[in-house]
Each structure stands twice: as structure tokens, then as C-alpha cells.
Amino acid sequence: QCNLTGWWENKLGSRMHVSTVDSQVDFSGEYHTAMSSAQKPIEPSPLVSSQHLDEDGQRTFSFTINWKKFSDATTAFVGQCFMDIGGKETLTTTWLLREAVGSLEEDWKATRVGRNVFTHKHTLKGKILLSLSPSCEDAASPTL
Numbered sequence: 001q002c003n004l005t006g007w008w009e010n011k012l013g014s015r016m017h018v019s020t021v022d023s024q025v026d027f028s029g030e031y032h033t034a035m036s037s038a039q040k041p042i043e044p045s046p047l048v049s050s051q052h053l054d055e056d057g058q059r060t061f062s063f064t065i066n067w068k069k070f071s072d073a074t075t076a077f078v079g080q081c082f083m084d085i086g087g088k089e090t091l092t093t094t095w096l097l098r099e100a101v102g103s104l105e106e107d108w109k110a111t112r113v114g115r116n117v118f119t120h121k122h123t124l125k126g127k128i129l130l131s132l133s134p135s136c137e138d139a140a141s142p143t144l
Contacts, residue, residue, distance in 0.1 A: 002059050002081035002089045004051070008118035016118070025051045031065045033118060043069040072100040077116075089120040 004027050009015045015036035024094045030044045049063035059081040067073045079093035093116045101110045 001053075002083050003120075004059070004061075004081065004093075007121040008091060009121055010116045010118050012116070014116070015121075021051075025053050027051060027061075027063070033067075041129075045069055074098050091118040091120075093118065 004018045005021055007017050015032045015034075016029060017032075018027045020029065020030040022086055027049045029047055031047045032044045043065050045065050047063045047065050049059040049061055051059055053059050053060050056065070060079070060083070062076065062078045064077070065075045073094050077093045077095045081130045082090045082092065084090070095114050095116065097112045097114070099110055099112075101107060
């Protein structure tokens, strides 16, 4: 059974942090996108979800992200959590991104579809997740 709490990352470098899973198994957190066509600086955005846990522990879910802090878009993700025999957790997702357009004639270009696979980034208690912070070597190197 997958544990959705924690940090997840896709191959594009986008990350999400699932901070809370409630008694109804819905979750919330923040999404940190690495990709945007917006002109404003990217900011973390809240995510809201719904999750279904069936009898054999398989989790399917959906979550939405409103990019209102820096964009006029909204994204809906649907997917499933898988765990391999070694315990590695993976989320496979399909998403629809909807951007605002100025007219009905432009509606054809307003929605994009894509697929992302996220892996769980586990940390030991008290340890810093290396992929989310600079290495000691990077911090010690002079800036050119």
C-alpha cells in the first residue's frame, strides 16, 4: 500500500508535497512546478485532492491545482499509486491543463493533455532531502 505523504518528483523536476491525508483518505499539499509558460515568476501552488482506496490497497486519485499566484491556468490530474516488490512507490498521472482564452473561437487551443510519473522521495527523520537542497560542494564553490 502506498503512503502518499511526503515529497514526490517527476523527471521534469516538478515536485509536490503531500502534507495531510485525512480520515476520508483525501490529501492536500503544495505543488512546485518546474515548467510554466507564464510571464510571472513560478510560485508553489496549493493542491486539493480526492482519493479512492479499494479493498486490495490500490489507490486511485485526482487532484487539482489552481495556479492563480502566477498564471490564469488550472490543472486536473488523475492517476494511481503503485508499489513494486522492492517498496518503491510510483504515481502515474494524466493531466489536463486549461488556460484562459479570450473568445470561443480560441477555445481549441485552451486545453493541453500530458502524462507525468512521480517517484516518492523518502527521507530519514532529521535528514535533508538532497535533491531539494544544494550540495555542500555547490555551496562552497565560488560563483563565476
